[in-house]
Amino acid sequence: MTLELPRRTAPTLEAVAAAAGVSRSTVSRVVNGSSHVSPDVIDAVNAAIESLNYIPNRAARSLANRQTMAIALVVPEDTNRFFGDPFFAEIVQGITQGLEDSDYVLNLQLASPSSPSEKTIRYLLGGNVDGAIVVSHHSGDDFFTTLDATIPVVFGGRPYHPELHRNNYVDVDNAAGAAMGTQYLIDLGRQRIGTIAGPPNMQAAIDRAEGWGAAMRESGHPADLVEYGDFTMASGAAAMRALLDREPNLDAVFVASDLMATGAITVLRDRGKTVPADVAVVGFDDSSAATSGEIALTTVHQPSREMGAEMARMLLALLRNEPTERERVMPTRMVVRTSA
Amino acid sequence: MTLELPRRTAPTLEAVAAAAGVSRSTVSRVVNGSSHVSPDVIDAVNAAIESLNYIPNRAARSLANRQTMAIALVVPEDTNRFFGDPFFAEIVQGITQGLEDSDYVLNLQLASPSSPSEKTIRYLLGGNVDGAIVVSHHSGDDFFTTLDATIPVVFGGRPYHPELHRNNYVDVDNAAGAAMGTQYLIDLGRQRIGTIAGPPNMQAAIDRAEGWGAAMRESGHPADLVEYGDFTMASGAAAMRALLDREPNLDAVFVASDLMATGAITVLRDRGKTVPADVAVVGFDDSSAATSGEIALTTVHQPSREMGAEMARMLLALLRNEPTERERVMPTRMVVRTSA
DNA sequence: CTGAAAGCGCTTACAG
């Protein structure tokens, strides 16, 4: 049995007003930093706030001014994917950092990868948050792409079927980045270059696969060796096996994420292939997964943390009705280590 | 420049009442599933809700009934630690699962490891959540241990200095678990057994170090080989180096977390030691880190997911004023793989 | 610069 603690009931604006000998309006003004309050009144009110330990009730405030000062970070991925890929950690860090100087708090909502649950929908639509950042959007999820009819939304990564909706997003040029990574392998003189693509229901995955294909075709190579993963290590391993079974002479592979590349490398070594001598591997992300394995990955770097910060900045601008570009495309670059 | 979308203003209870031809009270009753409403009225109201796409405004509801239907998961760790250790992923999964059938949403708050920020404090005290689960508590943080004077709190892991406060928590018997892991090494006939302990400002770390010490002393071994890490892989590696420098003949080590054990093993191999032949390693957690390295860890299993679910259950009971035990200690067990 | 008053969208005794 637990001890029943008498829960303290929090002091209200009213109490502060009484203590400071002013009206509630005035207390509200100083709490919200409004100008046009005389210095001594400000001091008196602050003293009362201090001594009563007053903290404004957020529900009341929200109801009155229709702002929650909270934003949702929605990640339509299951817990394993979310926690398993360091890419997300960096995005979250960036967002947190971008929000630091603001008054907004970030509420993380793990949603279902297929379509958002009733609970998520009610949360997003029920006035719990002023805006949302959606990272890792999948096709079929029109809820999120149309959510901005209700609250401002910024996507981390161009949403699927971007032509259908005019959503705000920050992204890298995935196709160009992938082409760069592939070109690097081509320039190495590799002949049979495959790719492990991400899930075809995600725009970034599609774009990276296309970038690989474009680079291959432009240099006169066949763009036939494609296998798909879902951005997890295990799926990277499985795709690598499939690729090797189809083409034992494969001598390079462009992998759409570092985590999948790590999985692919395990398989290559199991099959007796040396990396990079027999098979060169280029990843994508340059997340901490790139350097956590035994073979440091040569990879296409995307500025994940900065992207997160940029998402926060963009959403803040929308929330404040400040002008902002609808899309922000950040640069990628090659990071050469040992896998290629 | 972004396109200014005219944001739809959500329908209110009032609108539903009008549409259904009943009073607001009645709509409120059916929304909240109160009994004593006639079937046809229920149908009429539901039809109106459906057609208007009504979602109750949470701020208004909170203000009126003093419930937010939200609970905070507070983790006083930086993003790297939180995302880096699969232990947290499992706890989160457990909590999420334990909350699934309830109407509560979970809001994750990453706090500072030292002391909570002003933002976190205001969040927790400003009526944003009905209760909190605090995982990974450190010493010096009396804010969290006294937070239950304001809202119900459940700790994941016995808080530091539990004798000072009577907090609710779910935990394993860390000392017993560590003793079991150490005893396993002793039974293997190992002679020089060190330990890599967790940070001494965390209760679980202290308890595990004590469990190791107790098992050592009881079997007549000196309990002198202790080095401390902070539960990260890198710190496990550093501690292993220190241990080896102090005692080159060490032939076993009990490590207070799987992640640190993984780091320790890298060092052992770098120094030319075979695991388990030269040095046997026993970890703690049995998280996914135990099997992600090249040498599968023999480890002390703690039921992280179930613990998370239990935290949720306990908090829900507190929230509903149902009786519940103040502490729940769950069982550990040895999982023997290859590292020892 | 300051206060009285209305209102935000709900819930909840209180009557009936």
Place this chain on the structure above:
DNA sequence: CTGAAAGCGCTTACAG
């Protein structure tokens, strides 16, 4: 079973 009314704790024109 149902409704009128008060109230939750703030903010915000509106006066002055």
